[in-house]
Amino acid sequence: MPIIPTDALAHDAFAEDVERRLAWMESTRRVWPVYNLATGPGLGIGVASGVAVLTTSATFIEAWHARFPTLIGPAIDLGFYVYLPLGVQGEIKVVLVADGTTYESAPHATAVGSDAFRAITTHWLPGAPLGSGECRLSLYVRRLAGADNVQAFQPVRFSVRDPEGATTAPDWLEEAYP
Amino acid sequence: MTTPFFGDPLGLAAEARWRESIEQRLTNLEARERVVVPAPLFPRPVNAFPSSDWYQATTAAGFTPLWEMIVPRWTALGAWVEFDWRTGAGTTGEVRLLSALGNASSAVVLGAASSGTITFRWLHNEDIWTDSVLWLTARRTGGANSVEVAFPHAALIPPTGCTLAGV
Missing domain, CATH: 2.60.120.260 (Galactose-binding domain-like)
Incomplete structure (x- = not known):
């Protein structure tokens, strides 16, 4: 506990210093650490080769999920690869269940497959209150078109982090990989 | 912040309010940095x-x-x-x-x-x-x-x- 100066001038200088340092702490992104979550496979889904979930389902299935005891950051950062055989198109979305309330991102339809990997990322602001208890964060996948499997690989990034740059919709970024 | 005013010539009430606001902001920061x-x-x-x-x-x-x-x-x-x-x-x-x-x-x-x-x-x-x-x-x-x-x-x-x- 710092000793608060008693003479008026030193006291005001001390108070200003406290205000300035607090304002810096409140504004800086350092108060939002990035936590990478470990993901396991979704409900009842077999995992091929240990790292990819395969599906031909026309309805969304939970491909990967992470659970954690409390929401420690306002935004979700997701990065993963999807393999799309020729003519196969998939659709993905992120779902957060926090304290029993469900928050769902807007879905993203992938490009039509050409026997290639695609890298998909998003930075999503679900709007769940910080400190919410028992959370389940899931990546859902389904097939929109084609005859083969959509292959959703285990996320390389499934993080709880700061809101900087995150959107509520969210914006999806999809690129050819490599 | 701590400026004295009429009715609070020593600025004690203002000081108390300021301390309270600082405590609250510190509590908020601690909550955001909880160790999880x-x-x-x-x-x-x-x-x-x-x-x-x-x-x-x-x-x-x-x-x-x-x-x-x-x-x-x-x-x-x-x-x-x-x-x-x-x-x-x-x-x-x-x-x-x-x-x-x-x-x-x-x-x-x-x-x-x-x-x-x-x-x-x-x-x-x-x-x-x-x-x-x-x-x-x-x-x-x-x-x-x-x-x-x-x-x-x-x-x-x-x-x-x-x-x-x-x-």
């Missing part, structure tokens, strides 16, 4: 790679570590571990958490031919900043089939709500 660190457990190298749906199995009569977390430093006093489990026909078992320093949670009994989810909130009872290893262990207590424990989700958490028993 997701910390994964991995299959033990001596065990086979998890099955396609990420279950580790045992038939041993003694508690066997199935999943492992290396803890370079205990950064919190509690450990939160949540996982799914299942048992084969006629087979019963138990699960518990165990640390490298020998501390253990209470054991939770697993019924025969069933499945479920268990959440440990365990006070590990070890000094903060010490290094350790956390194991999720299981054993078979009856029957001829396997006791299986799925990939656990885990985090190091503040001690609030945690107990030495863990469940």
Whole structure:
């Protein structure tokens, strides 16, 4: 506990210093650490080769999920690869269940497959209150078109982090990989 | 902030209000920086790679570590571990958490031919900043089939709500 100066001038200088340092702490992104979550496979889904979930389902299935005891950051950062055989198109979305309330991102339809990997990322602001208890964060996948499997690989990034740059919709970024 | 005014010539009331606002802002900052660190457990190298749906199995009569977390430093006093489990026909078992320093949670009994989810909130009872290893262990207590424990989700958490028993 710092000793608060008693003479008026030193006291005001001390108070200003406290205000300035607090304002810096409140504004800086350092108060939002990035936590990478470990993901396991979704409900009842077999995992091929240990790292990819395969599906031909026309309805969304939970491909990967992470659970954690409390929401420690306002935004979700997701990065993963999807393999799309020729003519196969998939659709993905992120779902957060926090304290029993469900928050769902807007879905993203992938490009039509050409026997290639695609890298998909998003930075999503679900709007769940910080400190919410028992959370389940899931990546859902389904097939929109084609005859083969959509292959959703285990996320390389499934993080709880700061809101900087995150959107509520969210914006999806999809690129050819490599 | 602390400027005196009429009715508060020494600025004491203003000072008190300022202190209160500072306390509140500090409390908010502490809440945002609460120590909750997701910390994964991995299959033990001596065990086979998890099955396609990420279950580790045992038939041993003694508690066997199935999943492992290396803890370079205990950064919190509690450990939160949540996982799914299942048992084969006629087979019963138990699960518990165990640390490298020998501390253990209470054991939770697993019924025969069933499945479920268990959440440990365990006070590990070890000094903060010490290094350790956390194991999720299981054993078979009856029957001829396997006791299986799925990939656990885990985090190091503040001690609030945690107990030495863990469940």
